[in-house]
Amino acid sequence: MSDLAAITQKITAAVGENSGLGKIVKLDFGDDGKILINAANVPNVVSNEDGPADTTVVVSIDNLKALAQGQLDPMMAFMQGKLKIIGDMGIAQKLVPLLKG
Template sequence: MTYDEILNRFKEGTVVVPGKKVKFDFGDAGKIFLDGGANAVSNEDAVADTTIKVKLEDFVAMAQGQLDPTAAFMQGKLRVEGDMGVAMQLQGVMAKLRG
């Protein structure tokens, strides 16, 4: 799964956390911004309630069920900046990627 494929799946499913702004920061690979207020998905580098920093390959492994998000967090492969409660709601986002 490539960055563009992930971005398109998010856009097609309008995958957001209602009322919250979440940014996935894949470093040099790009960013995905989920705007739960505007119900929109983009590749903007905007200010978010929660920013998830993870390498693209680790994110893909999580999306495919090969890497547990909690294990990734504990191993330092996934970092959360901002509202941890929003991060906990992202399991539904990952499920939509698999679907």
């Protein structure tokens, strides 16, 4: 299974039917693909489609793994440019617990 497929599967399980985000969030891994979390409606839908989002998080798959494993602090990653947020930073902060583990 590819990294993208494995991460998509983990996020789908973490998001469940209703993540409480209430918005559309995109994880953009550049050439490695995208994950679109549509939490604007219940049930929430997670896919590898590209589309408009309220918040886009631009990060490499390696840095996302480090964040999920607690090896990289989200604020440090943001300040070092390893993580970029386009849109509502508050939504991105709500996403952090879903990515842990």
